[in-house]
Amino acid sequence: MHRDADRPSVLAILHDWVVTVDHKRLGLMYIASGLVFFLVAGSEAAIMRIQLALPNNHFVSPQVFNRMMTLHGTTMVFFVGMPILLGFANYLVPLMVGARDMAFPRLNAFSFWMSLFGACLLYFSFLGAEGLYGGGTAPDVGWFAYAPLTARAFSRGNSTDYWTLSLLVSGIGSIGTAVNLLATTLCLRCPGMTLGKMPLFVWLNFVVACMILIVISPLTAAQIMLTLDRFLGAHFFDTQAGGSAVLWQHFFWIFGHPEVYVLILPGFAFASEIIPVFSRKVIFGYPFMVAASVSIGFISLGVWAHHMFTVGMTPAGNTFFAVSTMIVGVPTGIKVFNWLATIWGGKIRFATPMLFCIGFLFQFLCAGLTGIMLSVAPFDWQLSDSYFVVAHFHYVLIGGLLFTIFGAIYYWFPKATGRRLDETLGRWHFWLFVVGFNLTFAPLHFAGMIGMPRRIYTYQPGRGFELWNQLASAGVVFQAAAIVFFLWNVVRSLVRGAPAGADPWDAWTLEWSTSSPPPPYNFETLPVVRSRRPLWDLKHPDDPDWRYE
Numbered sequence: 158m159h160r161d162a163d164r165p166s167v168l169a170i171l172h173d174w175v176v177t178v179d180h181k182r183l184g185l186m187y188i189a190s191g192l193v194f195f196l197v198a199g200s201e202a203a204i205m206r207i208q209l210a211l212p213n214n215h216f217v218s219p220q221v222f223n224r225m226m227t228l229h230g231t232t233m234v235f236f237v238g239m240p241i242l243l244g245f246a247n248y249l250v251p252l253m254v255g256a257r258d259m260a261f262p263r264l265n266a267f268s269f270w271m272s273l274f275g276a277c278l279l280y281f282s283f284l285g286a287e288g289l290y291g292g293g294t295a296p297d298v299g300w301f302a303y304a305p306l307t308a309r310a311f312s313r314g315n316s317t318d319y320w321t322l323s324l325l326v327s328g329i330g331s332i333g334t335a336v337n338l339l340a341t342t343l344c345l346r347c348p349g350m351t352l353g354k355m356p357l358f359v360w361l362n363f364v365v366a367c368m369i370l371i372v373i374s375p376l377t378a379a380q381i382m383l384t385l386d387r388f389l390g391a392h393f394f395d396t397q398a399g400g401s402a403v404l405w406q407h408f409f410w411i412f413g414h415p416e417v418y419v420l421i422l423p424g425f426a427f428a429s430e431i432i433p434v435f436s437r438k439v440i441f442g443y444p445f446m447v448a449a450s451v452s453i454g455f456i457s458l459g460v461w462a463h464h465m466f467t468v469g470m471t472p473a474g475n476t477f478f479a480v481s482t483m484i485v486g487v488p489t490g491i492k493v494f495n496w497l498a499t500i501w502g503g504k505i506r507f508a509t510p511m512l513f514c515i516g517f518l519f520q521f522l523c524a525g526l527t528g529i530m531l532s533v534a535p536f537d538w539q540l541s542d543s544y545f546v547v548a549h550f551h552y553v554l555i556g557g558l559l560f561t562i563f564g565a566i567y568y569w570f571p572k573a574t575g576r577r578l579d580e581t582l583g584r585w586h587f588w589l590f591v592v593g594f595n596l597t598f599a600p601l602h603f604a605g606m607i608g609m610p611r612r613i614y615t616y617q618p619g620r621g622f623e624l625w626n627q628l629a630s631a632g633v634v635f636q637a638a639a640i641v642f643f644l645w646n647v648v649r650s651l652v653r654g655a656p657a658g659a660d661p662w663d664a665w666t667l668e669w670s671t672s673s674p675p676p677p678y679n680f681e682t683l684p685v686v687r688s689r690r691p692l693w694d695l696k697h698p699d700d701p702d703w704r705y706e
C-alpha cells in the first residue's frame with residue numbers, strides 16, 4: 158500500500174483515536190457518542206409521541222411502546238447526559254486549571270471505553286430472540302425498573318439483565334472519570350490558581366465528581382441485589398418472601414435524585430462561564446455561587462423520597478422530604494439571582510451561546526415553579542404519575558441540561574475545531590427549538606391535571622386528552638427541524654466554518670489562551686495566574702483584576 162508521508166491513511170487516523178489517552182480527544186469522543194445516542198433516544202421519543210398523537214392508536218404495540226419508553230429514559234440519562242457532560246469536563250477542566258492532561262490519562266481512556274461499552278450493552282438487547290421489530294429482548298420496565306416488574310415472574314428472558322449489566326459497566330466508567338476529575342482539580346492546578354481562583358466551571362464539576370462517587374454506589378448495590386434476586390433466588394425485593402418493593406425505590410432514588418443534579422450542575426457550570434463573557438462582566442457573587450453549588454450537592458442527597466410520597470411513608474417522613482425539597486430550591490434560587498445580576502447592566506451580546514443560556518434561565522424557572530408545586534406532598538398525591546410530572550421533569554432536563562449543552566457546543570466549538578459555528582443557522586436552531594420544546598411540554602401539564610396518567614400506551618377518545626397530545630406531538634416536528642439545523646451547522650462548519658483564532662469571544666479563562674485547537678500538550682509553558690480572569694489581566698495590563706483581589 159502506498160502512503161504519502163504527510164497524509165496518514167484513514168486506518169492510521171482511526172487507530173490514533175482508538176488508542177489515544179489525550180483528554181481532549183477523549184472528551185470529544187464522549188461528546189460525539191452522546192450526540193449519536195441523543196439522536197437514537199430522540200427517535201424513540203418521536204415514536205412514543207406518534208403513538209400518543211391520536212386516541213386508540215396502533216402505530217406500535219404496547220410491548221414496543223414500553224421498550225421505547227425504557228430505552229428513551231435510560232439512554233437520555235446515562236448515555237446522552239452523562240457522556241456529554243463528562244466529555245466537556247474532560248476537555249475543559251485540565252485546560253481551565255492550566256494542566257497538560259488529566260491526572261490519570263490511561264484511567265481516563267479506560268473510563269471512556271467502559272461508558273461506551275455500557276451503552277452498547279443496552280442496545281445489544283435488540284439482537285435478542287424476537288428480532289428487531291418486536292424489540293428483541295430490549296428492556297421494558299421503565300428507567301427506574303420498579304420492583305416487582307423486574308422479578309423473574311414478570312420479566313422473563315434477559316431484557317432486565319441487559320439493563321442491569323449496562324448500568325453496572327457504565328457506572329465503572331463514571332466512577333473512574335470522577336476520581337480523575339477530583340485528582341486533576343486537587344493536584345494539577347497551575348501556579349497561582351488557588352481554590353478560590355478556579356473558574357466556576359471547575360468548581361461545579363468538582364462537586365459533580367464528588368456526587369458521582371457517592372451516588373453510583375447505591376445504584377451498583379441495587380443492581381447487584383437485583384441480579385441476586387433474578388439469578389440466585391435471593392428475595393431482596395420479593396414481598397411474598399419477606400422482601401420489600403419499597404426497598405428498591407429507596408436504593409434507586411438515593412441514586413436517582415442526586416443523579417438529576419449530576420446532570421443539572423454541569424448545565425449550571427456552562428451557564429456560569431458563558432453568561433459573564435457575553436455580558437462583559439465578572440460573575441456576580443462568586444463566593445455565593447461556590448457555596449450554593451456545594452450546598453446543592455449536600456442537600457440533594459437528602460430529598461430522594463419526594464419520588465415516593467405515594468408509597469405510604471409516615472406523615473413525618475413525607476414532611477421531612479417535602480421540606481428538604483423546598484430547601485434545595487433556595488441555593489438554586491441564589492444562583493439564578495446571581496446570573497441575572499451578572500446580566501443586569503451588562504453590555505449583552507446576543508450570540509447563539511448567550512441565547513441558549515437566556516433560554517435556559519427562562520425554561521428552568523418554569524421547571525422550578527412546577528417543582529415547588531410537586532414538593533407539596535398533598536399536591537403530589539394528586540399528580541404523581543400523571544403527565545404533569547412528565548412535563549415538569551422534561552422542563553428540568555431539557556431546560557436545564559439540553560439548552561446549556563447547546564450553548565456550550567456553540568461556545569467551545571471554535572476552541573475544539575478552530576472554526577466557528579454559523580450564527581444564522583444557530584438562531585434557526587434556537588428559535589425552532591424553543592417553540593418546539595414549549596409546544597411539546599407546556600400542554601402536557603394540562604393533560605396531567607385533567608388526569609392523563611404517565612406511561613400509558615394509548616387512551617380512549619372523549620376524555621379531553623386529544624388536543625393536548627396533538628399539540629405535544631406537533632411540537633416534536635419543530636424540535637426535529639431544529640436538530641436538523643444544528644447537525645447541518647456542525648457538519649458545514651467542520652468543513653468550511655469561519656476560522657476562529659485562539660480567543661473568538663474575547664473571553665478570560667485559560668483555555669482561550671492556547672491555540673484553537675490546543676496542541677496535545679495544551680500549554681507550551683505552564684501559565685501563572687494571579688486572579689480569576691487570567692486572560693483579562695494579560696489583555697489589560699493597565700487595569701488587571703489582581704489589583705482588586
Ligand code: HEM
Nearest residue numbers: 202205226227230233234238299300301547554611612613
Ligand atoms: C426532546 C424531546 C423529548 C421528547 C418528545 C420526550 C418524550 C418523552 C415521552 C413521551 C416519555 C414517556 C412519558 C411517560 O409515558 O411516562 C418520556 C419519558 C422520559 N424522558 Fe423524555 N422526551 C424528550 C427528551 C428527553 C430528555 C432530553 C431527557 C433527559 C435528559 C428525557 C428523559 C426522560 C426520562 C428519564 C423519561 C422517563 C422514562 C421512564 O419512565 O422510564 N427525555 N419522554
Ligand SMILES: [Cu+2]
Nearest residue numbers: 414461463464
Ligand atoms: Cu428528585
